[in-house]
Amino acid sequence: MSEQTGDWPDRLFETLKTAGIRQVGYVPDAGHARLIDRCRADSEIRDVVLTTEEEGVALAAGAWLGGERAALLMQSSGLGNCINMFSLARTCRFPLLMFITMRGEWEEFNPWQVPMGSIVDPVLELCEAQVYRVRAPDEVATTAERAVQHVFGDERIGAVILSQELIGRKIWTK
């Protein structure tokens, strides 16, 4: 992986900083590892590790009630955990910015990832989320900027989907 293509998590982090994100909720995921490290090391961002992704939907709503912007990082398997809690964002029009790393769609070794991974896009559409899919490293930051504008400018749900092709396949044997 070259310097230019491999540093997309750093550029995504800078986008979050520029957007004024102050709370980042996450359930740890290998695809988000670099971004999580950057958030944890930043004194202006409160990193909140969650036990389940739906907690992050509620966290983001609370942050907005208090005038702060939040982001939620998760793996595709976590999306299903959020569905009922999305009613909070949908009913009250809370801005909800999500970054979802994909599993189960490209060179997936683990078949247990496929059932949820395969329905991410329709689930998000049913939940009235704007979906932004990213396949190439140089699209990450610009797509994230568009999502930020939509989510916080219009108080909507937006999900940036980070394709498995972008993240790379998980190494199972070391």
Added chain:
Amino acid sequence: MDQMKLERRQAMAALLAERGEDLLVIPGLGSTAWDAAAAGDDDRNFYLWGAMGGAAMIGLGLALAQPGCRVAVITGDGEMLMGLGSLATIGIQRPPNLAVIVFDNGVYGETGMQPSHTQGGVDLIGVARACGITTCLDVRDKNALADLAHRLQNLRETLFARVWIAADEPPRVLPLRDGVALKNRFRAAAGIKP
């Protein structure tokens, strides 16, 4: 049978009687939302009509965003049980301005008084303490309730309280249910620009 326990409307009224300008309240869905409305509607109440299991986490996000305000999540045992993991999340954040108060009557009151896990022996104080919340109050009478109200007014550290209330169903007092309106009036009352 429950005559020794606190009455829920009186308990809510006692907690909010002298709330002060800087107390922001998240009433959990169901009876605690009606209790908060009965105590007197306030723009600084964000009533939940859904999002079961989310009350404590909304409180956490709000407390982190508004360190100069006090935040009280006041919810029921069923709502808290659905978001039990959020006590673990709060336990490692521990904002000094957050109180999570559970009105525990041991039943799911909105759905026909079916027994909840707490009636079966699940101890929410034990859970909160095990999650790292060091100040945990077990409120069983009016003196303990007055102590909780006092501590809420002088909140200095993350607080968890279980308030033992009688399993009764006072007449519903329904607050505003337009979520966008609730959000906007709350933010305006908290001094946040649109």
